[in-house]
Amino acid sequence: MPHPHAWTLADVQALLDLPLNDLLYRAHGVHREHFDPNEIQLSTLLSVKTGGCPEDCHYCPQSLRYASGIDSEPLLPLDAVVERAQQAKAAGATRFCMGAAYRGPKERDLAKIIEYISAVKALGLETCATLGLLDEAQARRLAAAGLDYYNHNLDTSEAYYPEIITTRSYADRLKTLEHVRQAGMRVCCGGIVGLGETVKDRAELLLALSRLDPPPESVPINELVPVPGTPLAHTPKTDPIEFVRVIAVARILMPRAHVRLSAGRSTMSRELQALCFFAGANSIFYGEKLLTTPNNDTDQDHELFAALGLRPEAFPPADSGMDVHAG
Numbered sequence: 141m142p143h144p145h146a147w148t149l150a151d152v153q154a155l156l157d158l159p160l161n162d163l164l165y166r167a168h169g170v171h172r173e174h175f176d177p178n179e180i181q182l183s184t185l186l187s188v189k190t191g192g193c194p195e196d197c198h199y200c201p202q203s204l205r206y207a208s209g210i211d212s213e214p215l216l217p218l219d220a221v222v223e224r225a226q227q228a229k230a231a232g233a234t235r236f237c238m239g240a241a242y243r244g245p246k247e248r249d250l251a252k253i254i255e256y257i258s259a260v261k262a263l264g265l266e267t268c269a270t271l272g273l274l275d276e277a278q279a280r281r282l283a284a285a286g287l288d289y290y291n292h293n294l295d296t297s298e299a300y301y302p303e304i305i306t307t308r309s310y311a312d313r314l315k316t317l318e319h320v321r322q323a324g325m326r327v328c329c330g331g332i333v334g335l336g337e338t339v340k341d342r343a344e345l346l347l348a349l350s351r352l353d354p355p356p357e358s359v360p361i362n363e364l365v366p367v368p369g370t371p372l373a374h375t376p377k378t379d380p381i382e383f384v385r386v387i388a389v390a391r392i393l394m395p396r397a398h399v400r401l402s403a404g405r406s407t408m409s410r411e412l413q414a415l416c417f418f419a420g421a422n423s424i425f426y427g428e429k430l431l432t433t434p435n436n437d438t439d440q441d442h443e444l445f446a447a448l449g450l451r452p453e454a455f456p457p458a459d460s461g462m463d464v465h466a467g
């Protein structure tokens with residue numbers, strides 16, 4: 141097997157094209173080498189600032205350009221964020237991810253988000269934020285506040301990207317990821333399947349993710365949630381087997397990353413989710429809402445874990461900085 145950095149586009153295309161049983165066997169083998177295959181990490185999302193975004197991401201209901209029916213909401217008060225984080229912790233999540241509909245955070249908002257981060261971290265949860273583009277100083281301030289992960293996706297291939305977003309470039313995204321790394325935070329970076337991209341675009345996205353240096357610690361693989369009013373509302377649904385292939389190849393290319401079965405899970409059967417977990421997904425968004433769209437019912441998730449013999453990652457998470465032996 142080539143060194144991770146030596147993968148070529150042809151290799152990745154060949155992986156995506158393998159007979160499914162060969163691909164699954166290989167991906168599951170890589171998964172077992174690096175992780176307990178029966179453990180799953182749970183992240184809960186909260187939209188801390190919703191809608192009214194000036195960007196034009198064609199998939200996104202929060203862009204102010206599309207009539208998706210989302211009401212804009214300003215930044216939530218600190219106590220509301222803390223309450224939701226406490227609920228997430230009580231329900232068994234180990235990571236709390238705060239999302240904001242920005243091109244990038246404004247100074248006044250960043251100061252408030254820094255307060256959220258300190259308060260959520262004090263609960264012993266891992267913290268993650270997704271706030272759009274960051275400059276160097278902003279990344280440093282978030283890291284200093286105790287932010288463990290920053291989510292910023294490449295979304296699709298560089299070639300297909302201009303069909304999906306015109307208001308900021310692939311290069312802008314890579315710059316933000318560099319700032320996040322330089323500030324010492326862990327990177328959560330993935331993409332979306334089902335934007336109308338080709339299999340080659342998927343291969344290019346997966347290769348670009350694996351070539352981030354170092355590769356992301358967390359890789360969310362989203363299936364497009366088609367929201368009425370957005371330009372991609374009528375995009376044909378991805379073949380579920382094709383989706384599983386993307387998960388499997390992400391696992392092979394990024395053996396140590398948590399691969400997250402992300403948006404789109406609520407319309408997936410239990411069997412399809414089980415196949416994704418076999419293919420190497422070992423993290424999910426947990427809680428009944430993503431940012432603005434519905435996610436799976438938590439009781440049903442627990443039934444699924446029981447049926448599959450999956451154990452949620454224990455609390456406190458390994459990297460929370462909490463003393464495991466205290467209390």
Ligand code: SAM
Binds near residue numbers: 243292295332365
């Ligand atoms: N505004 C920030 C940004 O774009 O970086 C942070 C929030 S944004 C909603 C985070 C990610 O959610 C996007 O990069 C995209 O990958 C994903 N996303 C948004 N809408 C989606 C949809 N309808 N279906 C699937 N994924 C979606």
Ligand code: DTB
Binds near residue numbers: 185293361365431
């Ligand atoms: C990611 O890759 N997926 C999440 C998270 N990062 C922020 C967002 C999914 C959003 C789905 C559409 C919505 O609920 O608005």
Ligand code: SF4
Binds near residue numbers: 194195241272
């Ligand atoms: Fe704005 Fe982020 Fe939605 Fe793009 S994905 S429109 S940047 S909230």
